[in-house]
Amino acid sequence: MNNKALKYNFVSFLILTILFFIIATLAAHLASPTRYTIDKTAPIYSNTAYRIDTSKALTLEQFLAEPDKLKHRPFKDVEWDLAAQDYWLKLDLENRQAKPVELAIHFDNPMVDYLSVYHVDDKGQLIDTTELGDKVSGLSLFQYSTPHSMLTMQGYEQTSLIIKIDTVGISKTPINIYGEKEFQDLLRSQSGIWGIFIGVLIMAALYNLVLFLGIRDRVYLIYIGYIISALLLMGSVLGFGFYLWPLSWQIFFNEQVVFSNYAIAFFTVAFCTMFLRYHKDNCRLYKLSISFLALLFSLSLISFFMLEYHSSKIFFAIMVPLYILCICMIYKKLVSGFRWAKFYVMSWVPLIVGAAIQPLELTGFIPYSFAVRHIFLVAILCEIVLMAMALADRVRYQREKALYHATHTQQTELLNQAMLKQAYMAITSEQRLANLCLVKIEQFNALMSILKPSQSSQIIITVAQSLEHQINKNRQFINLESALDNSPKVADLGNGVLAFISTKIQSQAELHQELSNLCKQLPKQYKVAGLDLQLYYRYSITEPVSDDGFDIWLQRGYLGLSQKQQNIDFNTPHIDMDVSLAAELQQAMRSNTLAIYLQPIINLRSGAICGAEALLRWPTAGKYLDIEQLILLAERTGLINELSLWVIDQACLAAAQLNRQGYREHTISVNLSAKNLAIPKLVEKVENTILKHGITASQLKFELTEFALIKNHDEMVSFISELNKLGSKVVLDDFGTGYSSLNYLVNYSFSTIKVDKSFILDLVNNTTNQVVVKTAIDMAHNLDMNITIEGIEDQETEKMLIKMGADQGQGYYYSKAVPINEYLSFIASQFK
Incomplete structure (x- = not known):
């Protein structure tokens, strides 16, 4: 490994160390508040007992009149179940100190339907009643998201709380008693972890929405669907959803929490299928995943018409084949050497661990704590981060693949x-x-x-x-x-x-x-x-x-x-440099016997003319000197700068003529060479010419070849920047004929790239060129650029390019380059 790589690895390790230090510090400040309940911080003693009412007909008076039917055990031993029954909990409290104490009784289940707290004295007389639960109206968001009851106990006071829980969903409701300060610590820790979770998920969703809009890959939409499902589910389970949605919405989400579970399961399977590209294989596992998705969708709709404790049992049962299916799909891709499966496999580790801990806590196999209560949230957070890394690795691989196809033949x-x-x-x-x-x-x-x-x-x-x-x-x-x-x-x-x-x-x-x-x-x-x-x-x-x-x-x-x-004489130049011919060229410029011809550029989506390329012609010399020889002659005799300024002037003149005919959105493209950078104050002269003819800078485009960029890199960066500030667009011409053009797409502010016609002339029959052209189109669109295709000579090629998504086209199929008068007639005929 070279020194540069070692240096960057050291920087990466240093950044990772700093991030871990920040996480450790934050975790220390968000220490589990369940370790500091009132029985551990003050001389408050409690006794607990409970009774399960399967008839759902028990009243408070009957409960108080039948103390022999109570089970005097800790609340953690309550036989919580997904069934139609009520839970009556009795909590006896004694303050064994002289000073009063403010207590907060926290009921950690924001999905409970009805939760009644009856405060009775030591003689069984009702003092007051507190009604909580998401079916109770008139509560504050704080009471909905964090169900609790405040109680002030005087010195040496004894009192009792009777708690009735009536719900059709998850009935387990951990109860913790805090002092005033400890309850504030709970709220701080709870809000901190909620804020981190919500912030990370929203940023991840926005980032992937931007990626989708740029890349148009459906997997990003599925990933966003998974994120939103996670927000819905955890918002109901933990209670922060009351701060994300209107109250009526969140109450509905709480009622249909099983649907949220199905949604997250649906997007899990869909993401696994799309991310691992099974939709490209159309194999047996793909067909099985489609069938399983249909099953999940059907069960999610059925859950709307079932009681929650019935639909929950079906959901928990369907999780077993879901995990088996996903593990099989991941394993098959791993053994086949699938390039970007590693981060995705890692993302399943926290998901499986978190998904296992949550039901174990609900069923009592793992004792309740603040950390255990939020473990699934942390697991989803880790999974989201790892899945984002997997998507980034996938994008990097696809970009490397595109680069490979651009530099290697397909066959x-x-x-x-x-x-x-x-x-x-x-x-x-x-x-x-x-x-x-x-x-x-x-x-x-x-x-x-x-x-x-x-x-x-x-x-x-x-x-x-x-x-x-x-x-x-x-x-x-x-x-x-x-x-x-x-x-x-x-x-x-x-x-x-x-x-x-x-x-x-x-x-x-x-x-x-x-x-x-x-x-x-x-x-x-x-x-x-x-x-x-x-x-x-x-x-x-x-x-x-x-x-x-x-x-x-x-x-x-x-x-x-x-x-x-x-x-063959391989050293014979292909053109004779004649000084007299150069003098004739200079005279032709000054007497305007040179001409520019315009070749239309067509919007392939609408078929309308959107611009033209200005091409130099020398009618009197055309019989024995073609355009490439003409440019070469100008470059070798030092006339290229004068010639380029003349072409720019004529292009602006043509744009002014188009303006007078009402075509003010029409653009004219002018070719520039590397040697044009030697023109003093070139951009200023361009601006003066634009002002001279009364056109806008946006009507003038400049086409630069890759060779010009290589030969004058630093000067060209400044030149392109100045043109962009002026308002003129810059086009990368002859794209595809040079490897390093790919780097220029990033380093220069091009608005458009033009694919060289050598890839187009036999496009219909040449699959290699088809891959290169399609790659160039996708790459341009992903970089927010337009793409123009040169050399279109027949309708079949045009149709193929439209299907590939090309923006503009140019070639003999539409028109050869013609003088300005003929061009005006041509464009007028197209707008009739």
């Missing part, structure tokens, strides 16, 4: 063109020369027509492994990716083309000979489905020309593959 799982471009960028940033080496399997497209996709992919993998083995120990061929277990040097460009990069300074003849020897060592035969296929190869070598960029470098490599090798 062969080899590095793709993005990693090749990343290596190229790294080399050019170090101002080193490198040769692109391409090896193509001859007639591979013909082989694909007779083989299954998996079989043709296996051919590529076999050849790539052989090639990797040959060049692996040769340092002249650079690593395209560095990992702990391997450092691959070969990329799969699709259609049987493999690529690698040589940085060794040697003659082209020597490198040709080396590649020729490599090809001779590659597999010549491949057996598949009973066929003995013969494999042949061709190769090309391309040396980069200064400032021509990765795409042109790769394009010339493909050109080398398509021609006879002996007739």
Whole structure:
């Protein structure tokens, strides 16, 4: 482990230590108040007795008249049960000191229906009556949430309390007597743990709602459902629900507490199913979980029409198969190596422990205490935190998976063109020369027509492994990716083309000979489905020309593959730099014989035109100089800045013309290069041009390629920030052709990304490109960006992109780039 990793691990450990210290300190201040009842803090003596009335007809007078039927035992021995019966408890108190004492009798069951407290003197005469319970009207929220009765005992006084409990639900009602100070401690501890629980759950619910709105994954809604169910259930069991909901609502929740139990069980099974992605498997366990969810839903509805002590027994019985089902689903994923199951498994430990302790306390197997009373609440709190960690781990894995798909081909799982471009960028940033080496399997497209996709992919993998083995120990061929277990040097460009990069300074003849020897060592035969296929190869070598960029470098490599090798001059520049031609270009700018053409950008959801890209044209020179050569000429002769300012001016002029026609929401996109950053006060000049033509900054967009970002990182961060402040949006152009573009989505404030047309031209038939495009669309939406797709040339491609969720489209299917007058006519026809 390196020093940097050790440093961060130490910081993490320090933070964990501080958090544990805070938790320990808080726990010390919230010490269990049941340890400080009045019999432990003052000379107050008590005797207890009880009687269970199964007839539910016993009156106070009858109870007092039949003392021989009382059981003189502690209240903890009361045979509490889920049955239709009343509980009569007698509490005799004696103050054996001279001074009076204020007592608080706490009845720890906020779900009890009716709880009557009769205060009688030592002669059995009724002094007063206190009515409590959630069916009693007119009580304060404090009395509903914390049922209690206050009593003042004078010095040496003896008195008795007769307590009648009548409820159809959980009847067990622990009774504790506190002094005034100790009762305040109880309330403080109770409020503290309630506040922590409510705060954590509400924040967790809000956070996951934000995640759902960004990612649109249903598992987050199920998780929120679980959190709300936990709040409903524990709010009824512990009483804090009276402070969360209107009084009438909470009384209803108390009456239907079994429904809350079913709700939390329902969301537990649903979350387990969705989180572990069983809905993708459609296996037997998935079908069983769906059936079990239907059963829980049905029983929850039936519970509305049953008495609570009957429906509770059914619920407790259904918990056994629920735990068995969830444990089976978790176990199956664990043994299959499911990536993000660990935190979820850990979350079940506190849930199982807490869920077991609560019924054991209710049935008397575990003695009552404040800590035991709140153990299930703490268990749910721990579970919520661990489940949140599990969801975070799930998101991280999905992001890593998306990154993997963006840098590897889907079929062969080899590095793709993005990693090749990343290596190229790294080399050019170090101002080193490198040769692109391409090896193509001859007639591979013909082989694909007779083989299954998996079989043709296996051919590529076999050849790539052989090639990797040959060049692996040769340092002249650079690593395209560095990992702990391997450092691959070969990329799969699709259609049987493999690529690698040589940085060794040697003659082209020597490198040709080396590649020729490599090809001779590659597999010549491949057996598949009973066929003995013969494999042949061709190769090309391309040396980069200064400032021509990765795409042109790769394009010339493909050109080398398509021609006879002996007739190729790999070092010949693809354009002649003519000073007179540059002078004509400058004159064309100043005389406005250059032109910008507009290609519409379509909103794929509505079909409406939402903007256009301004593309440079030189009509008089178009016969012998295309647009890429024109830009290259401007860059190499120093005219690129003047040309870019001219294009911005013409784009603003076009926007002004659109405004006059009533299209004030229409935007114009302008391409900028890395060298444009050398323009002094560029943003100020852009602002002046906008003011000059009377348009708004939001009507002007700027498209930047990845190469521009790499070459001028710090300057570009400042430039993009200034454009955003001005009100213009910035678009990342040619997305998908470079690995490091993924980092730029986070580091730069882009409003839109444009997917390079190389992924679109054969989108319908190329599943690899479909995965890359869908990943790019989802990634853009998750980062709150729009996405524009270039190169749409047919209706089938458009329909596929609409289904994938793309926002905007551009291509010949809608219109080629046309002059401004034609464009105005075109857009007018679309709005008729």
